[in-house]
Each structure stands twice: as structure tokens, then as C-alpha cells.
């Protein structure tokens with residue numbers, strides 16, 4: 138076992154790269170300095186925001202708007218002047234942080250907040266053959282993962298679920314059932330009126346949307362009538378045509394469009410239809426706060442009249458803002474008071490029309506910003522665990538662990554708010570590498586199911602290779618024809634609009650995709666899936682995985698149908714029971730003139746049945 142002096146010597150000479158100087162990063166830099174690390178470099182692309190100050194304790198009010206990496210370095214040096222701490226105020230994706238750069242360090246510690254950057258650092262560490270300690274926190278949950286090439290699984294060995302929940306467009310545009318659907322819609326309204334118009338974020342009724350719950354029930358005569366109505370024109374254009382008159386915009390969104398929705402009556406067979414609401418009526422629905430007062434009452438529920446006033450006030454203010462800066466495109470920002478008030482008012486009016494409980498602006502802000510509160514204690518524990526694992530590795534201790542923080546399960550299974558005050562610490566040996574991983578295994582293969590007659594080369598690059606597979610600058614060659622399909626220096630840009638089939642990429646094609654920056658080459662196996670439209674695609678690590686996924690989906694669908702059938706049967710049984718009971722009551726009435734004996738028998742039977750029902754209900 139090495140002596141403390143030896144150990145300390147190693148700690149002093151080990152060169153560390155820290156990526157991220159936010160919540161975990163600040164705690165980590167402090168811990169590293171306090172443990173005796175002397176050679177550390179930190180990279181962060183961001184500047185300090187006022188909202189960081191409650192937990193990113195190296196930063197003070199006077200540092201707001203300065204570089205996080207720079208200030209963190211300066212403050213750590215104040216209490217540990219001997220440390221050789223360098224920094225870069227830059228993104229880890231920059232070309233200067235290439236494999237050679239990573240090779241200069243003995244170990245990399247991630248303190249990031251997004252999957253894309255984590256994937257990238259994972260690949261760079263794999264290419265440079267450097268150990269990586271990955272970390273993350275989300276509210277009361279935290280995690281630290283030790284990644285060593287060839288020994289443990291890498292960050293991408295297991296597929297991570299998408300972090301942001303998305304909702305079907307027809308739910309947002311036609312049939313919201315939860316407040317979050319109205320909040321998402323309100324954010325889209327903001328974009329359509331004042332921000333960047335995205336055709337996927339349309340807010341008007343979606344006539345073409347099938348009712349996903351009753352797909353066979355579209356196409357009756359009234360629907361046809363609704364479909365014949367002229368399609369509503371673009372929201373921004375329409376608003377411009379009425380000079381952004383707040384009352385008229387309100388009426389368009391909450392009266393005319395809702396009236397139009399109500400006509401699509403296949404949507405309302407099993408749901409309550411919404412109620413159209415005009416601005417004139419809305420302003421008299423409940424007591425109204427002034428625009429200024431309402432903004433200060435962000436934890437109170439606004440009446441619909443207040444929402445209408447806030448809506449009108451925000452439209453006026455936002456219009457001023459876009460007129461003042463015509464070259465600047467506004468984008469949704471939860472911390473912009475007017476934008477947030479607009480979204481809250483819009484979401485609440487829509488919720489009200491669809492009989493959904495309204496919420497406070499504070500609650501809507503959390504939903505609109507996908508906010509999970511960052512908890513300082515979780516970050517502190519995570520940073521402590523990172524240093525513990527780093528020291529173990531430097532020590533040559535093979536007993537590295539992946540650690541997790543969870544909140545304590547309540548023994549009685551009841552939810553108590555006190556629960557939240559406890560955090561428990563779990564650890565386990567890291568998993569071995571996944572032999573099918575397309576990042577760290579020998580067989581770097583990905584199977585992609587596309588419609589080659591519809592997907593373009595541009596979409597293959599942007600959506601598949603860059604967005605889905607996280608490559609930065611892919612070069613692609615068709616192994617069958619040896620044709621260069623994509624070149625990162627732009628030589629093949631003329632091919633971008635072409636469909637894959639136009640350049641002979643069909644079912645069975647194998648593309649070699651090479652990312653020079655990440656030093657990663659993978660094989661992309663093309664499989665034809667005629668049912669896929671446009672640029673849509675599905676990814677699997679093997680044909681087998683794809684088959685298994687399909688079998689799982691079929692099984693789920695079967696289960697869903699069975700459940701629906703059972704429910705229907707139960708309802709039918711219940712109806713016939715009711716029917717029988719009603720008949721019996723009629724019989725009983727008719728026979729009330731008959732001798733007493735018969736009536737007693739009927740009463741006994743009915744009473745018995747009722748008792749039995751009561752017991753079942755109690756069970």
C-alpha cells in the first residue's frame with residue numbers, strides 16, 4: 138500500500154481536465170484544490186448568471202456576466218495560491234480541444250449539463266485513452282460513473298432516454314388534457330407571434346390530425362364540413378393584418394379557432410368540447426388585477442379577466458420590443474418577465490376553455506422552462522464522490538465504483554414531504570463494456586431503417602449522423618461503390634438535396650462514417666423501411682435488436698387492446714346488471730298486490746345482493 142507521502146505526491150503531479158464550472162464544477166474545483174491537486178485545467182463556455190449564485194458558491198454578484206471558467210479559477214487561486222489552475226472560456230467542441238489536447242491530461246472529470254457535450258467528451262477520452270469520471274445531478278438525484286477504456290462501459294454503451302418529454306402535435310393543437318399541453322401551446326403562440334416561426338409549432342387547429350384514440354372515427358359528414366372551411370392563415374400574418382390589436386388576436390386564438398375546433402366533432406365523442414371565449418367576455422370573468430399588479434402576484438391564481446388583461450398588456454409591450462429592435466428575433470426565455478407573463482396568461486385561458494385547472498405563473502414558469510430545481514447538497518455530494526473515485530484511480534485501486542444518490546424510500550410507502558430531506562448513497566461496480574456499443578466496441582455498427590426514396594443526403598448528415606449519432610464533422614463513403622457521399626470540407630454540398638436512392642444508396646448499402654475530430658469510424662447499415670416518410674428514420678444496434686423492439690411494440694399493442702376489450706366487457710356486464718335490477722324493481726312494484734310471502738322472497742334476494750356488492754366495494 139502506498140504511503141500517504143507517495144499518494145500525496147501522485148495527487149500533486151496528476152494532470153486533470155475539468156469540463157464545466159457550473160453547479161458541480163464549482164464544488165469540484167474547490168474539492169480538488171483542498172485535496173491537494175496542483176495541476177488542473179477547466180473549460181466552460183458560459184458566463185455567470187444571477188440565478189447561478191445560490192449554489193455556484195465561487196461566484197458573487199459582482200461576477201455576473203463574467204466567464205465562469207475565469208472567475209472560478211481566480212477565486213480558487215485566492216484560497217489555494219500554489220495551484221496551477223488554467224482555464225478556457227470556450228466550448229469543449231472547439232477544434233483546439235482535439236485528441237492531442239486530451240492526451241495532455243491524466244484524467245478527465247465531467248461536470249456538464251447536457252448529453253451532447255457528455256457524448257463528445259466520452260468519445261474524446263476513448264480516442265485519447267484517458268479515464269473519464271462522468272457526473273450529473275437532477276434535483277435530489279445524482280450520479281457518478283467511472284469510465285475506463287476496455288474495462289468499463291462507456292457513457293454511450295447504454296442508450297439514454299430522451300430527457301425532454303415531447304407531446305403529439307394534435308394534443309397540443311386540438312385536444313389538450315393537461316396544463317402542460319396548454320403551456321407548450323402558449324410557448325408556440327409566443328413564437329408564432331413574436332419569435333422565430335417554426336412550422337412544427339403551429340397553434341391553429343390541426344384539421345388533418347387523426348384522433349389518435351379513435352383513428353377509425355374520422356370522416357363523418359360534419360368533419361367533412363369542418364374540413365371544407367378555409368385553412369386558418371399564418372398567425373403572425375394575421376396579427377400583422379390587424380396591427381396586433383390585442384382584443385382581436387385574443388378573439389382569433391380563443392374564440393374563432395376554438396369555434397372551429399368544436400366543429401371537428403369526432404374529437405369530442407369521448408371528451409368535453411372546449412368553450413369559445415371572446416375578449417369582451419373574458420375581461421368580465423372574475424375580478425381583474427392591473428397588468429403591473431398581476432406580474433407581482435406570480436404565486437396567486439389569476440382570474441380569467443386578469444389573464445385577458447395580462448395578455449393584452451404583454452402583446453402591447455412585446456410589439457414595442459419587436460418594433461424597437463426589428464433585426465432581433467425574440468425567443469422564449471422563462472426569465473423575461475413579459476414573455477413569461479404572456480405565456481402564463483395564454484396557457485391559463487386555454488386551460489380554462491378546456492376545463493383544465495389553471496395554475497400560477499410561478500408553476501407555469503417551472504413547466505415552461507422544464508425546471509428541475511438544482512440542489513446544492515446533491516452537487517456537493519456528487520463532487521465529493523468524483524474526487525473519491527479520482528483518488529482511488531490515481532492510487533491504482535481497482536475497486537472503483539459508480540455511485541448514485543437517491544432520496545430515501547419511505548418505509549411505510551407514504552409520501553411525506555420530510556422524505557425529501559434525506560438523500561441516500563448507493564454504489565456498485567461499473568458494468569463491463571457493451572460489445573455492441575458503436576462508440577467503444579470493436580464492431581462499431583449502427584443499423585438505420587429509412588425510406589431511401591425519401592430521405593435526403595442532407596438529412597442523413599444533419600438528423601442521423603450529427604443529431605442522433607452525435608458526430609461533429611462526418612465524412613461518409615459508400616463501401617459498395619467507393620463513392621464519397623459526404624465530405625466535411627464541403628466538396629459534396631451539391632449532393633445534400635438528393636435522395637439517398639438517387640445516389641444509389643438502397644437497402645443493403647453500407648456507409649463508412651468517419652469523424653476526424655472524434656477519431657471515430659462507424660459502419661452504417663442501410664435498411665429499407667417503406668412505411669417511413671420523408672426524413673424519418675429508426676435506429677438499432679443490430680437487425681435483431683430492431684426485431685425485438687418490434688415484437689415488444691406488438692406485444693404492448695396486444696395488451697392495450699385486451700385491456701380495452703376487458704373494460705368494454707365490464708361496462709356491458711354492468712349495464713345488463715343494471716337493466717336486470719331495473720326490471721326486478723318493476724316486477725316488484727307490479728306484484729305489490731300479491732300475497733306477502735312472494736314479496737319477502739324478492740326482498741331477501743335483493744338485500745343479499747346489495748350486501749355482497751358492499752363487501753366487494755370495501756375490498
Ligand SMILES: Nc1ncnc2c1ncn2[C@@H]1O[C@H](COP(=O)(O)OP(=O)(O)OP(=O)(O)O)[C@@H](O)[C@H]1O
Pocket residue numbers: 156157158159160161162180181182183188189205227228229230248249250251254511
Ligand atoms: N459544450 C460545453 N463546453 C463547455 N462547457 C459546457 C458545455 N456545455 C455545458 N457546459 C457548462 O457546463 C456547466 C454545467 O453546470 P450546471 O449544470 O450547473 O449548469 P448551469 O447552466 O450553470 O445551471 P442551470 O442549468 O442549473 O441554470 C455550465 O456552466 C455550462 O456552461
Ligand SMILES: [Zn+2]
Pocket residue numbers: 290291292293294295570571574575576577578
Ligand atoms: Zn460504449
